[in-house]
Amino acid sequence: MPELLAVDAGGTSTRSVVVTTEGHCIGYARAGSGNPTAAGPDHAAASVAASATAAIAAAGVPAEKIAGAVLAVAGVSPQIGVRAFSAALKARGIIATPVFESDLLATFFSGTYRDAGYALVAGTGAAAVRVERGSIVATADGLGWLLGDSGSGFYIGHRVARAAMADLDNRGPATDLTRMLLAEFGQEGGRDRGPDGRPTAVSHALDALYAIRPVQLARFARLAFEAPGDEVAESIIRDAANALVHTLNTVVTSGMRGPIVLGGGTLIRHRTLVDRIAAGYAQDGVSSAVRTVADGVVGAAVLALREAGVTADKVVFDRLTASLATVR
Amino acid sequence: MPELLAVDAGGTSTRSVVVTTEGHCIGYARAGSGNPTAAGPDHAAASVAASATAAIAAAGVPAEKIAGAVLAVAGVSPQIGVRAFSAALKARGIIATPVFESDLLATFFSGTYRDAGYALVAGTGAAAVRVERGSIVATADGLGWLLGDSGSGFYIGHRVARAAMADLDNRGPATDLTRMLLAEFGQEGGRDRGPDGRPTAVSHALDALYAIRPVQLARFARLAFEAPGDEVAESIIRDAANALVHTLNTVVTSGMRGPIVLGGGTLIRHRTLVDRIAAGYAQDGVSSAVRTVADGVVGAAVLALREAGVTADKVVFDRLTASLATVR
Numbered sequence: 001m002p003e004l005l006a007v008d009a010g011g012t013s014t015r016s017v018v019v020t021t022e023g024h025c026i027g028y029a030r031a032g033s034g035n036p037t038a039a040g041p042d043h044a045a046a047s048v049a050a051s052a053t054a055a056i057a058a059a060g061v062p063a064e065k066i067a068g069a070v071l072a073v074a075g076v077s078p079q080i081g082v083r084a085f086s087a088a089l090k091a092r093g094i095i096a097t098p099v100f101e102s103d104l105l106a107t108f109f110s111g112t113y114r115d116a117g118y119a120l121v122a123g124t125g126a127a128a129v130r131v132e133r134g135s136i137v138a139t140a141d142g143l144g145w146l147l148g149d150s151g152s153g154f155y156i157g158h159r160v161a162r163a164a165m166a167d168l169d170n171r172g173p174a175t176d177l178t179r180m181l182l183a184e185f186g187q188e189g190g191r192d193r194g195p196d197g198r199p200t201a202v203s204h205a206l207d208a209l210y211a212i213r214p215v216q217l218a219r220f221a222r223l224a225f226e227a228p229g230d231e232v233a234e235s236i237i238r239d240a241a242n243a244l245v246h247t248l249n250t251v252v253t254s255g256m257r258g259p260i261v262l263g264g265g266t267l268i269r270h271r272t273l274v275d276r277i278a279a280g281y282a283q284d285g286v287s288s289a290v291r292t293v294a295d296g297v298v299g300a301a302v303l304a305l306r307e308a309g310v311t312a313d314k315v316v317f318d319r320l321t322a323s324l325a326t327v328r
Numbered sequence: 329m330p331e332l333l334a335v336d337a338g339g340t341s342t343r344s345v346v347v348t349t350e351g352h353c354i355g356y357a358r359a360g361s362g363n364p365t366a367a368g369p370d371h372a373a374a375s376v377a378a379s380a381t382a383a384i385a386a387a388g389v390p391a392e393k394i395a396g397a398v399l400a401v402a403g404v405s406p407q408i409g410v411r412a413f414s415a416a417l418k419a420r421g422i423i424a425t426p427v428f429e430s431d432l433l434a435t436f437f438s439g440t441y442r443d444a445g446y447a448l449v450a451g452t453g454a455a456a457v458r459v460e461r462g463s464i465v466a467t468a469d470g471l472g473w474l475l476g477d478s479g480s481g482f483y484i485g486h487r488v489a490r491a492a493m494a495d496l497d498n499r500g501p502a503t504d505l506t507r508m509l510l511a512e513f514g515q516e517g518g519r520d521r522g523p524d525g526r527p528t529a530v531s532h533a534l535d536a537l538y539a540i541r542p543v544q545l546a547r548f549a550r551l552a553f554e555a556p557g558d559e560v561a562e563s564i565i566r567d568a569a570n571a572l573v574h575t576l577n578t579v580v581t582s583g584m585r586g587p588i589v590l591g592g593g594t595l596i597r598h599r600t601l602v603d604r605i606a607a608g609y610a611q612d613g614v615s616s617a618v619r620t621v622a623d624g625v626v627g628a629a630v631l632a633l634r635e636a637g638v639t640a641d642k643v644v645f646d647r648l649t650a651s652l653a654t655v656r
Binding site: 130136137138139140141143144146147148150158161162165166169170171197198202206209210214217246247250251 | 456458464465466467468469472474475476478486489490493494497498499525526530534538539540545574575578579
């Protein structure tokens with residue numbers, strides 16, 4: 001009985017699982033960022049290879065016995081990603097040529113055994129898909145921090161930073177976010193003014209914020225959720241939830257009500273956002289079956305089985321999730 | 329009678345003028361970008377030196393006779409800017425040590441001989457200042473494309489690009505901006521769809537837009553003004569005008585009504601925006617004396633005279649503007 005490798009390569013961490021063709025998860029491991037855009041192709045490939053090797057070791061099977069491999073990962077192009085991933089796996093003795101699948105599809109199949117429905121993912125970025133007969137047939141957003149990703153971790157963190165700067169600059173309303181953001185850099189929220197009439201905290205904050213890559217502003221998203229009662233923070237969260245509901249609505253068709261699978265770090269960590277999205281959905285008459293998944297590793301296993309000719313029906317899906325819990 | 333050098337170093341071009349201590353402009357020249365943030369310190373310094381040398385040649389005076397030099401430039405810090413500028417001038421035989429002044433102050437003094445009032449500048453970025461007794465005493469915005477610059481060329485161009493992408497992605501309303509933006513890259517606005525259900529134009533546009541530096545999205549600001557009647561474009565312009573009025577209001581005090589000097593490429597080129605700002609001002613009871621200036625070169629000359637101990641009163645100011653027109 002051949003074993004299969006399934007990898008869910010995300011921006012923060014990468015998860016690998018070894019699964020039998022009957023749907024038993026027999027080895028699991030994690031490593032660092034496997035997203036080639038966030039971490040660079042070489043670092044991403046190293047994370048994938050490290051987690052895969054550790055999962056295979058945990059399963060107690062020889063690497064060369066792995067008969068098939070699926071990598072669920074965002075942003076892989078033949079130019080920058082495929083070659084690096086394939087080479088890194090081969091260097092670890094994993095001879096199966098990996099099949100690349102969408103991370104959004106892996107999220108979807110982590111939440112349901114059905115072959116049709118929706119997935120909405122909000123981590124650093126944000127996107128929604130409609131799935132029919134097991135394939136993505138419509139996609140909305142996922143256009144990156146500069147041109148899209150409405151409602152994402154970047155979107156929220158960027159608004160937090162802009163709101164704090166506007167407050168310091170006397171252009172925006174007072175908000176707790178200012179003190180909280182300055183504290184992230186070990187700065188006090190003092191209002192000492194420089195000779196140009198501007199608080200000196202402004203230039204210190206600018207130096208700190210322009211020193212990181214723009215997309216890293218996503219790290220400040222959590223501040224919005226840690227300021228209950230703050231009107232500025234509340235309005236940022238409300239706008240984000242509305243944007244995510246809108247992105248999801250863009251791929252929803254009236255003929256298909258669900259299931260709706262929610263994933264990604266920004267959604268997983270912030271129940272407020274999930275509740276608002278579910279409520280937005282109930283109002284739109286699509287209340288059915290909103291569920292949240294921690295990551296896409298179950299879905300990656302579902303896709304690995306499918307690649308091997310095995311359909312993950314309800315029995316196999318339940319076996320995957322139950323056995324994963326024992327090895328995780 | 330010693331001659332003075334005044335340089336207005338902007339993001340798009342640099343203007344130098346040689347002025348006598350009586351306020352006669354006797355030589356003028358232009359060169360490329362003199363903004364160290366936009367062009368890099370070495371390129372910016374080369375532009376400043378090139379325009380200064382050409383202005384001195386046009387004036388027909390020996391470079392070593394220049395008794396004082398003022399450089400009006402944004403974003404100069406001792407670390408990155410001052411040394412490069414001073415060295416570049418010295419290499420051209422201009423021995424006067426340049427005095428650095430704010431580009432915002434130069435814009436203000438390009439529009440008035442008075443020593444108190446306001447300036448609002450919107451080019452790629454946007455900022456407002458209050459001037460009292462010839463010095464900046466309050467500043468709003470100017471915090472850069474990522475964290476501020478509300479209403480600026482970047483702000484408008486970024487919204488144009490996001491609106492076009494949202495339209496292509498079926499998340500946003502249909503807008504002429506989509507066709508116009510695609511045409512900038514020589515693309516058609518066709519709606520052919522890829523296997524993920526998304527128009528193929530989406531990935532082509534993303535490739536083109538992520539290939540430029542984010543701040544260069546400012547180049548698409550003009551599209552918003554070239555789509556009359558388009559609701560999306562109109563709302564972008566309305567939001568930008570409101571943001572600029574808000575930035576200006578942040579530095580306005582009730583005791584001082586003006587003058588209000590408007591400058592920067594985004595304002596100069598788009599009368600619509602100026603009219604909206606003037607109207608916003610009239611509503612706020614500060615209708616007085618809104619004027620637009622093409623650049624900050626007159627103000628740089630005013631500051632060079634001041635540095636030499638000469639006050640540019642109304643007579644001198646009028647002489648500066650009149651004589652500049654003859655050498656320009």
